[in-house]
Amino acid sequence: MKSFACLAWFESGEFDIAPNGLGDVFALANGDSIYVASAFLSDPAVYRSKAPISRVFGNVGRPELTLMIPPSHPRLAEPDLRSWKLINHCPFDGTFQNGFASTSLHLTFTDFEMPLDVGARGLRDRQVVLLESLVSIDDRGRKVGDLDILSMFDSERLTIEICPHMNEHEAQEGSPVDGLVSLDCWDEFLDPPRSAGVFRATGNWQARLSAAAAGIQAAWKRVLVLPESPCVRCLQNYKNMDESLLLVA
Template identity: 40%
Template sequence: MFESGQHDIDPRQLIDVMAMSSGDSIYVGAALLTDPYDKTQPGDIRGVMGNIGRPGITFLVPPKDPLIKEVSIDEWPLIERHEFDGCLSDHFQNTSLHLSFTTAETPLNIGFSGGQDLEAGFLETLFSVYECGRWIADLNVSNLTTSTRLQRVPRCTTQHLAGTRPSNMTCIDSWLGLVDAPESSVSLVRAHGNWQARLAASSISLALGYEIMLLPDDVCWQCFDREYWNVL
């Protein structure tokens, strides 16, 4: 209503919307623009300058079943498995996030207005993660705000940051390693300080059915150990 001045659309029709384009502005759900550790609310919306070249108001929605790259037999030798050495590094520096559109679109019923252009509608939008220009997966980040399979390890408040690192933890330093993660061990995605890679890894992990524990920048392994056993 604020943007159009006349269309009071029922919010229940917009449950899956992740962004809205109108005029020279795009209004984006905050979950697409922040580190997943920084929990956002469903109604947290950010405005950015730009447009997608369509008239009226366009609501961007993710596909019902986002795709994830499958690991081929030829790629199995590229997956390295080694134990976590305590180094919190970023092995996903070539990761980037992209928006693209499919041909699927649906007009939104707002009543007859006499205009010839589509005044409001849904457009299926792919929010995808790439590495060095290679497609990895399409993401649906809406579940990051509501899923019970995602836990956030609290920041340490008792100053025991020098706790002993966990043993028997497998490092995940590539997207192939995440998609084909070992089932018998706890794995750590090493994307320290890289909010885009952390966002993509969280979304992919939820889609694959993994249990997720998001770590803060200043990790306390004693706090992690306590939360891990609480989750179990």
């Protein structure tokens, strides 16, 4: 993001970094501030309405100005054949709930780092460094996978749904939707059904963000993010679909 090149200049007062080399950067850490792409800190259905970068207090324990980048090929966990008892793929009953209260996002670092040339010579210390960073899904202490969140929003397979049913009573009307399957745990997500699946994490922005990004990286052909207050009536458009469609509720 070009914004991080501007931030590097303002934070340091001297580092004029070419923006074309920072396309994958999602965060900048310097001193007691971490500037993060807002997509990492909000629900995927609403992040575009916010400023592109948010500041949080903290540090990553490094003296350099640190630019964080995702891995080239983030990995998701493979389906665990031993967890077959957890995979029910029950028909969607028309209710929305949060089955992923134990899901959270964690930041760690790999061993890859690369100093950037900022024009200074003769110094032993590095002043600016690219640091490969993993944003990982954790569920009850189990690592589900690593995410590349920014690239998700550039994918043609992602759709952000806008609900036209503004009246709350009208939006809640409805009955079970034929042909949709409920996904209430990560094992059901990693071993997807043959029909459209509803990832039920209502009110849990971290789980919804994780599901949307992981769905793009996985084998789902389309990923549709429902509004923060999902609507049963909107789902009628997707009933009895044969394609691999992930509905993030």
